[in-house]
Amino acid sequence: MTSLWLDGDRAIPVDDFVPDASYDTVVVGAGITGLATALLLARSGMTVAVLEARSVGAGTTGNTTAKLSLLQGTVLSTLRGQYSQxxxxxxxxxxxxxxxxxxxxxxxxxxPFQRRDAYTFAVTDAGTDRIRAELAVGKAAGLAVEEAAGDAGLPFSTRSAIRLPDQAQFNPMDVxxxxxxxxxxxxxxxxxxxxVRxxxxxxxxxxxxxxxxxxxxxxxxxxxxPILDRGLYFAKLKASQSYAAAFRVPASTSIPLGMYLSAETPGRSLRTHPNGREELLIAGGNGHQVGREPSPKARLEELLNWTRHNFPGAEPTNTWSGEDYQATNLMPFFGKMPRGGGKVFFATGYxxxxxxxxIAASLAITAEILGGDLPxxxxxxxxxxxPAGAAAxxxxxxDxxxxxxxxxxxxETAEPETETRTVPGEGAGTIVRRGRKPVAVSTVDGVTCRVSxxxxxxxxxxxxxxxxxxWDCPLHGSRFTPAGEVLQGPTTERLPAAD
Known part of the structure; x- marks a missing residue:
């Protein structure tokens, strides 16, 4: 699975690593937060290095649906349920x-970017209640959010929808x-x-x-x-994985030129992307907690089937997933990390x-470093x-x-490895026991790997x-390749080989 944004031979120029070099600031991670923060600090005259474990955009940024919108589903009304206006x-x-x-x-x-109206839509009575609440809170916050007419341009029936004009979408790798x-x-x-270890x-x-x-x-x-456990933020964040797919759609099937998100679960996200002379449709959703879903593939297939049903003739060109983090108190964290001596800053929980x-987190961190003030x-x-946040x-x-x-x-009750006569089939993984040690065995592209x-x-x-x-961890969302290399944290250590 490769996202539409990472599919290709784009080469972003990079620099050599110089051991023992000194900088004013080191930024760990080359997604949008890391590069924006690094740019802001470099513009101020600081010497800055960005260290990326994989490649630019390999994490969440390169696997997003890349909507730049102030209408964010029903986020504002959800926040208002726990916080003051x-x-x-x-x-x-x-x-x-x-x-x-x-x-x-x-x-x-x-x-390149495209101005688009953003919509939140509902297909149930419960979703309509959420949309009414979002409309009220959005207006109270000064947003030009309004009720949308009819089915908001969607090819299926909706109970209600709201719209915020003049938002934006883009290819995140261009950014x-x-x-x-x-x-x-x-x-x-x-x-x-x-x-960084x-x-x-x-x-x-x-x-x-x-x-x-x-x-x-x-x-x-x-x-x-955060890849550091200071502040125990891994215990304050829920790691979730959502799916997305880009589709070619025949000319006989119309696609809406807006950015859409459902008010209900399973989530449904829609946007388009210009690809030469054609407009691709991007559908997303069906999220779940990392490592807790028996068959993520079934979640993806359900999203593909839903899209084909609503957009006849649509066929996927790319499928992918992205990992995101939600704070138990629903608000992003950013600023100085506890027990960091005032020298470690972080951002998470978007x-x-x-x-x-x-970008907001980058601006806030930069202001804190440079002595600025953002009300x-x-x-x-x-x-x-x-109390609801604490209970969460x-x-x-x-859990x-x-x-x-x-x-x-x-x-502990897995099949002993000594009794295993076959390796997993292509694309499959299983856990066996070697004595009292659990071993993860998988076969991908004809290669069988055995790791802890x-x-x-x-x-x-x-x-x-x-x-x-x-291989995904159901505790805090660390993910690994079949050979044990780290894909996403909070861990920084690969899985040891079991051979």
Whole structure:
């Protein structure tokens, strides 16, 4: 599975890693948060290096649906259920500022994007209630949100819909390419293929990588979920995986030129993308908690079938998935990391709306480093977790403990490896026992791999993802290739081979 955005031979220029080099700031992660933060700091005159474990955009940014919208499904009304209108207004202002900054960059750098109206639609009475609440809260926050007429241009019946005009969509890799180019033009160093393993907050400011140490006065973690356990943010975030597909649609089938999201579950997301003379349809949704779904492939297939049903003749060109993180208190986290000595900054918890929240976080982190002041950031920093947010955190961690216990119970009763006479079929993975050690065995592209079935973060038992052909941790969302290489954190350590 390869996203539409990552499919191709795009080459973003990068730099060599120089061990023992010193910088004012090291940014870990080359997605939109990392590159935007790095660019802002480099423009201020700082020496900045970005260290990316894989490649630019390989994480969430390159696997998103890339909607830059202030109408975000029913996010605002959900937030209003836990926070004051003042706090919700601050969230909207943060996203407005992030959206405006990114649109200016795209215009200045001549990066293609399309202005589109954003819609939230409902197909049930319960969804209509949510839309009414979203309309009220959006208006109270100063957004020009309005009721949409009829079926909002969709080819199926809806109960209700709301619209926010003049939002935007784009190819996220075009955005990253522009950010990287501007960053390097300001003296920034961009390195791929170097994984950060740890950070020292001592006098030497060592950033420890698998290729040697570098040194920095401060470090910014832009890794989706923090790769450091200080602050225990892994216990405050729910890792979810959603699916997307790009479709060619015959001329006889009309497709709506807007950005759509359903108010109900399973989520349904729609947008288009210009591809030469044709307009591709991008459908997304069917999310679930990472590592908890028996068959992610079935989730993807259900999304494909739904799209084919509603858009006759549609055939997929690309399928992919993206991993996102939702905070138990529903608000993004950004700023200084606890127990970081004032030298470690981070951002996480965008709840699938990273195109604007990421820039907002970058602006806030940069302001904090440079001594600026952003009123909306001050409000968000001083928010108080509601009883509902606290209860969500308790429930999330109770589920995590349950997943840990269930995983080990299954592993201890797995078939002994000595009795296994065959390897898994193509595209399959299974867990067996070698003595008391659980072993993850899979076969992909004709190659059978045997690695430890124990996550290197906090020892959860991994589960096989039959859509992406990966080993996924049901505790905090770490994901690995069949050979054990890290795809996404919070872990930074690969799975040891079992051979």
């Amino acid at each position: 003042k706090t919700v207004n601050a969230y909207v202002e943060a996203n407005k500022e992030g959206q405006a900054w990114l649109l200016r960059l795209l215009e200045e750098r001549a990066v 990253l390419e522009a950010l990287a180019s501007d960053f390097r033009a300001h003296g920034g160093v961009l390195v791929e293929g170097v994984r 740890g950070i020292s907050t001592g006098r030497d400011g060592a950033v420890r990588t698998d290729a040697g140490d570098v040194h920095a006065r401060r470090t910014v973690l832009a890794t989706g979920i 709840n699938k709306w990273g195109m604007s929240n990421s 909306w950031a001050n409000v968000l920093h001083h928010r108080i977790t509601s 955190a308790v429930a999330l961690n109770a 995590t403990v349950k997943a840990m216990a269930e995983g080990w119970a299954k592993a 079935a124990v996550c290197t973060h906090l020892r959860g038992i991994l589960s096989w993802n039959d859509a992406e052909k990966t």
